Amino acid sequence: MKTIEEINQKIKDGDAVVVTAGEMTRIVQENGAGEAAKEVDVVTTGTFGAMCSSGAFFNFGHSDPPIKMSRTYLNGVEAYSGMAAVDAYLGAAQPHRNPDIGLDYGGAHLLEDLVRGKEVELVAEAFGTDCYPRTDVHTFISLESLNQAIMVNPRNCYQNYAVATNSTEETLYTYLGTLLPQMGNVSYSSAGELSPLLNDPYFQTIGVGTRIFLCGGQGYIMGEGTQHSTEGERKNGVPTGSAGTLMLQGDLKKMDSDYLRGATMPKYGPTLYVGAGIPIPILNEEIAQSTGISDQDITCKIYDYGVPRRSRPVIRETNYQELRTGKIEINGREVPTSALSSFKKALEIAEELKNWIEKGDFLLTNPVKKIPSEGCTVAPLMIKRPSIMVKDIKIKPVITVMAEEAISGVARKMVDNNINHLPVVDHSGRLMGIVTSWDIAHAVAKGCKKLTEVMTKKVIVALEDDPVEVIARRIDKNEISGVPIVDRENLVKGMITAEDISRLMCSQNNKEGDSQ
Amino acid sequence: MKAWLKFSPRIVSKPVISDLIKDYDVTFNILRADITPKGGKMLIEISGSEAEEGIKYMEKEGIQLNPIKKVVKKDEDKCMDCGECYSLCPVEAITVDEKWNVELDDQKCIGCGFCTSSCPTKAIKIAY
Ligand code: SF4
Ligand code: SF4
Numbered sequence: 001m002k003t004i005e006e007i008n009q010k011i012k013d014g015d016a017v018v019v020t021a022g023e024m025t026r027i028v029q030e031n032g033a034g035e036a037a038k039e040v041d042v043v044t045t046g047t048f049g050a051m052c053s054s055g056a057f058f059n060f061g062h063s064d065p066p067i068k069m070s071r072t073y074l075n076g077v078e079a080y081s082g083m084a085a086v087d088a089y090l091g092a093a094q095p096h097r098n099p100d101i102g103l104d105y106g107g108a109h110l111l112e113d114l115v116r117g118k119e120v121e122l123v124a125e126a127f128g129t130d131c132y133p134r135t136d137v138h139t140f141i142s143l144e145s146l147n148q149a150i151m152v153n154p155r156n157c158y159q160n161y162a163v164a165t166n167s168t169e170e171t172l173y174t175y176l177g178t179l180l181p182q183m184g185n186v187s188y189s190s191a192g193e194l195s196p197l198l199n200d201p202y203f204q205t206i207g208v209g210t211r212i213f214l215c216g217g218q219g220y221i222m223g224e225g226t227q228h229s230t231e232g233e234r235k236n237g238v239p240t241g242s243a244g245t246l247m248l249q250g251d252l253k254k255m256d257s258d259y260l261r262g263a264t265m266p267k268y269g270p271t272l273y274v275g276a277g278i279p280i281p282i283l284n285e286e287i288a289q290s291t292g293i294s295d296q297d298i299t300c301k302i303y304d305y306g307v308p309r310r311s312r313p314v315i316r317e318t319n320y321q322e323l324r325t326g327k328i329e330i331n332g333r334e335v336p337t338s339a340l341s342s343f344k345k346a347l348e349i350a351e352e353l354k355n356w357i358e359k360g361d362f363l364l365t366n367p368v369k370k371i372p373s374e375g376c377t378v379a380p381l382m383i384k385r386p387s388i389m390v391k392d393i394k395i396k397p398v399i400t401v402m403a404e405e406a407i408s409g410v411a412r413k414m415v416d417n418n419i420n421h422l423p424v425v426d427h428s429g430r431l432m433g434i435v436t437s438w439d440i441a442h443a444v445a446k447g448c449k450k451l452t453e454v455m456t457k458k459v460i461v462a463l464e465d466d467p468v469e470v471i472a473r474r475i476d477k478n479e480i481s482g483v484p485i486v487d488r489e490n491l492v493k494g495m496i497t498a499e500d501i502s503r504l505m506c507s508q509n510n511k512e513g514d515s516q
Numbered sequence: 517m518k519a520w521l522k523f524s525p526r527i528v529s530k531p532v533i534s535d536l537i538k539d540y541d542v543t544f545n546i547l548r549a550d551i552t553p554k555g556g557k558m559l560i561e562i563s564g565s566e567a568e569e570g571i572k573y574m575e576k577e578g579i580q581l582n583p584i585k586k587v588v589k590k591d592e593d594k595c596m597d598c599g600e601c602y603s604l605c606p607v608e609a610i611t612v613d614e615k616w617n618v619e620l621d622d623q624k625c626i627g628c629g630f631c632t633s634s635c636p637t638k639a640i641k642i643a644y
Contacts, residue, residue, distance in 0.1 A: 048596070050636065177600045178634040185603035261596055263636030271636070273596060326602065326612065338603035340636075342596045344616035 007041045007281050008363045016041040018357045020350040021194045021280075021291060028292025037288035042357055042364065045196040046213070046277040046349030049189055049341030050263060052175065053155035053226065054272045055091040056111060056252050059147040060122065062086055068132035069124040073097060074141075077110050081124070085132055089152075092262075092272035106270025109262030111151075114143045115215075116257045149252035151214065155225035157276055159197035159243040160300055163188040163323065165315055165330065168306035169458065173267035177340050179305055183315070183330050186302060186337040191346040192295040192320030196278035197246070199291045201238045205280050207367020212248065213277035213353045215260040218362065219250025221278075223371065230376040236297040237290065240317075244371070248276065259349065275345060277353040281364050295320035302330070308470055310380060385508075387467035390485055393504055395494040400425045403432055403452050410451060411440050423484040423492045424455050430490045433457045461486045462496050472501050517567065518547070518587065521558045522580035528555060532577045540570040547626040559587070559627055586643045587625040588632065590618075594639035601631035601640065 010016040017040050019027065024043045028036045058079070060069075068085040072078065076096045079088035094107040113120055124137040143149055165186045166172045166179035173179075176187045192198070200206045210221040225245030232241045259275030282288050298320050303312040315330060322328055323337045356362035400423045401410050413422060414437050424433040433455035443454040460478055462471045462485045475483060475498050482497030528551060537544055542564035549558045562570060575581055588609075597618045602610045609624035610631060620631075620640070632640045 177636075178604055178630070180604065187600070187603065261637060263596075264638070265636060266634050273598075273636070336603035338601070339599040342598040342616070344597040347616065 002041070002281070002283050004281050004283070004364050004366050010041055011357055011360055011363055014358075014360060016357065018042045018044060018354045020347070020354055021045045021199050022347065022350070024199075024288075024291045025193050025294045028288060029294070033285045033289040033292060036292065037282055037285040040282050040288065042354075043199060043280045043282060043291040044277055044350045044353040044357070045191075045199050045280065046194050046275070046346040046351075046353065047157060047191040047196060047341060048259065048273060048275040048345035048349060049191065050175070050265065050271040051153060051156045051274040052093040052269075052271045054111075054151070054153040054274055055089055055107060056149055056151045057087060057089050058149050060086045060088070060124075060141065061145075061147050063134060063137060065134045066132045067124060067126045067134035067137055068129055069126055069137070071125040073121075073123045075105070075110050075113065075120045076101065076123075077105070077107050079107075093270055095269055103264050103267070103269045106262070106264070108270045108272035109264075111252070111272060112257055112260060112262035114149065115252060115255050115260055117143060143253055146253075151219070151248070151250045151252050151255070152222070153225075153248045153274065155227055155245045156248050156274055157196050157225070157246045157278075158190070159195070159201070159245070160239050160298065161189045161242050162312075163300050163302040163318065164305045165302055165335070166306045167304045167315075172305055173265070174305050175265055175268050175271070176305065177338065178266060183333075183335055186323070186328055186330070186335050187340055188300065188320075188323050188337060189340045190298075190300065190320065191341055191343060192298055192324070193293055194343070194346045194350055196276065196280075197244050198238050198293055198298055200278075200280050200287070201234075201244075201290060201293075202373040203244070203371040204287055204290070205283065205367070206246075206278055207370050209365055209368035210278065211362070211365045212250075212279070213275070213349060213356070213362075214248055214250035214255070215275050216256025216258060217250050217254030219248055219276075221367075221371075222247040222249050223369075224376070227378050228372070228376050229378045230372060230374050235299040236293070238293060238298055240299045240301060244373075246371075259345070273342075275349050277349040279353060279357060279362070279364055295324060296322075302328075308473075387469060388504065388508075389464070390462050390466050390468060390471060390496060391464040393468065393496070393500060395485070395496060395500065398423070398492055398494040400429070400492055401435070401451065402427070403455075405451055407440060407443050407449065407451060407454075410435060411437075411444075414440065419495075421482055421484075421495065421497075423459075423495065424451060425492055429492055431459060431461065431484055431486050431492050434459045434484060459484060463487070464493060468496075468501060468504065471496060472498075475501070517563065517583055518559065518561050519571075519581050519583045521560055521574065522582070523551065523555050523557065524578060524580075525553060525555045527578050528553065530577065532574060532579060536570050536573055540564070540566040540573065542567050542570040544570075548628070559584075584643070586622050587627040588620060588622065589641050589643045590620050591639045591641070594637045595635075596637060596639075598636065601635055604630040604634055606630065 069081040072081040072088045079090035081088040092108040095102045096105045119140045128135045164176040165183045208223045225247045228245045261273040302315040420437045435455040439454040462483045485493045545561040547559040609621045
């Protein structure tokens with residue numbers, strides 16, 4: 001048994017034994033946790049990953065005459081200034097106000113620019129008061145000229161995280177990166193055995209007030225992060241899913257762009273790569289055992305992100321040792337795996353923190369308060385107006401055509417029924433393709449005789465139990481006007497068009513209007 | 517050798533490439549092609565005992581040939597070695613070494629652009 005005070009004395013004397021979490025894993029494997037606890041004083045962890053839930057508070061100082069900012073933009077990215085006159089909070093995931101720039105430059109990029117010492121444009125608007133008469137500001141600021149620039153990240157350092165793949169036919173762009181169709185790749189995000197909260201899975205040493213490495217400077221843990229949860233499944237003592245989180249703060253002025261990067265997940269949005277490292281004092285054998293966790297012992301689950309719902313199907317379980325080999329087997333096929341967070345940087349961070357402690361520049365802290373290790377669950381957002389499912393909406397009786405029907409007959413069917421698309425089916429009513437009036441015009445112009453030559457074979461469909469919102473997004477994304485509805489057997493049940501959806505929205509709004 | 521071939525509209529319809537493969541001992545691989553009636557360009561890889569002669573033949577037929585050394589370029593300052601691009605590369609041109617550095621092999625790259633559009637820091641650019 002050791003105390004933090006004893007370890008700090010050793011650090012001051014230059015006698016502390018500090019190892020990274022990766023080194024500790026090998027030590028525990030070789031010598032056992034009992035020996036490791038005697039030998040090692042501090043284990044350093046590290047992670048460098050995309051953490052959207054990050055940002056910073058700024059204080060700009062008062063102008064003359066003064067202003068009470070109500071809308072604030074930094075390099076065109078809006079910061080929230082509904083606080084005192086010249087304070088603002090800039091969120092990392094906020095896109096640029098100009099839709100043409102949009103996701104390519106957001107809050108995260110602005111934070112990196114500031115840390116790199118660049119000047120940024122400050123534009124602010126106000127309504128003007130007796131004490132704050134100025135109504136606009138347009139100037140340039142830099143990190144140095146700000147009174148305070150304090151990073152405050154509501155949710156960082158997820159204990160573990162979901163792994164993603166995509167079973168659909170189209171490429172998906174998600175917060176876990178680009179997911180190729182037909183499970184073409186697998187993307188994961190945790191730093192595994194180096195990850196801070198996997199080395200102290202019950203928050204025995206990491207608590208409120210713990211001093212940490214944050215983006216190259218010293219930061220502090222403010223408490224548990226938002227969505228902190230403790231009740232999920234565990235294996236080998238560690239959660240198999242996201243579980244615990246931390247709220248962090250640190251002085252942006254002391255940070256280093258090596259450990260803080262603005263990034264954009266393609267077609268998803270800006271996000272900040274945050275480098276965090278937490279020291280774990282080895283107070284006893286149990287803590288030594290926890291920090292001995294290896295990539296192989298950390299289970300995680302591969303989910304199908306092709307299902308855009310809150311509960312996505314699990315494809316299989318795996319662990320970080322397997323993921324780190326760069327390939328994994330799914331349904332008998334070898335699939336390449338990518339990390340979204342940098343293991344190299346995570347290692348650098350653990351090494352850097354180790355360095356600081358060895359040099360005596362960084363002392364450990366006793367937590368002011370424990371972070372809850374039980375009793376926390378995350379409730380979903382209940383939408384009072386439930387999602388309307390495809391099967392709930394009234395659709396016109398389905399008109400289909402058979403693959404062998406003549407083009408002229410198909411054209412007549414379209415005109416008679418005043419419709420622009422027709423699903424093409426086989427004899428048992430299973431979907432084979434779709435044909436539009438445009439295809440028919442094309443067929444006539446080119447002299448095609450067969451429907452199968454002009455129809456589109458790869459059809460985007462709606463399932464009966466898909467929520468209508470999901471279909472609206474699908475129609476919009478593919479720039480089409482409607483999709484056939486099929487059941488699990490691929491039997492055609494109807495068509496749903498953009499028009500049907502807008503009609504539905506109108507009637508919903510009317511209904512609400514009536515009841516008010 | 518890898519090269520961009522530029523076709524003028526006049527030669528798009530001529531069977532230059534098929535004659536090349538018929539008449540010369542070359543291995544010819546089309547990595548990317550973008551050809552319209554208004555002309556176009558093609559990224560190719562050519563090798564074999566008569567590659568030199570084959571290149572001369574194409575030039576004689578009016579194809580402009582720009583050899584390239586680099587298909588993609590990775591900005592090492594921007595790259596964070598996350599590895600996101602690794603699983604997207606269809607030809608295994610991106611590798612991760614034992615120190616977790618992410619590396620790009622230009623010899624293997626076919627310039628598909630998957631990695632360039634997906635890199636979170638836009639560290640990879642296709643070099644034309
Ligand atoms: S995705 Fe970009 S930042 Fe990540 S390793 Fe590849 S090139 Fe580097
Ligand atoms: S451009 Fe395509 S082929 Fe070249 S490295 Fe990137 S993903 Fe691989």
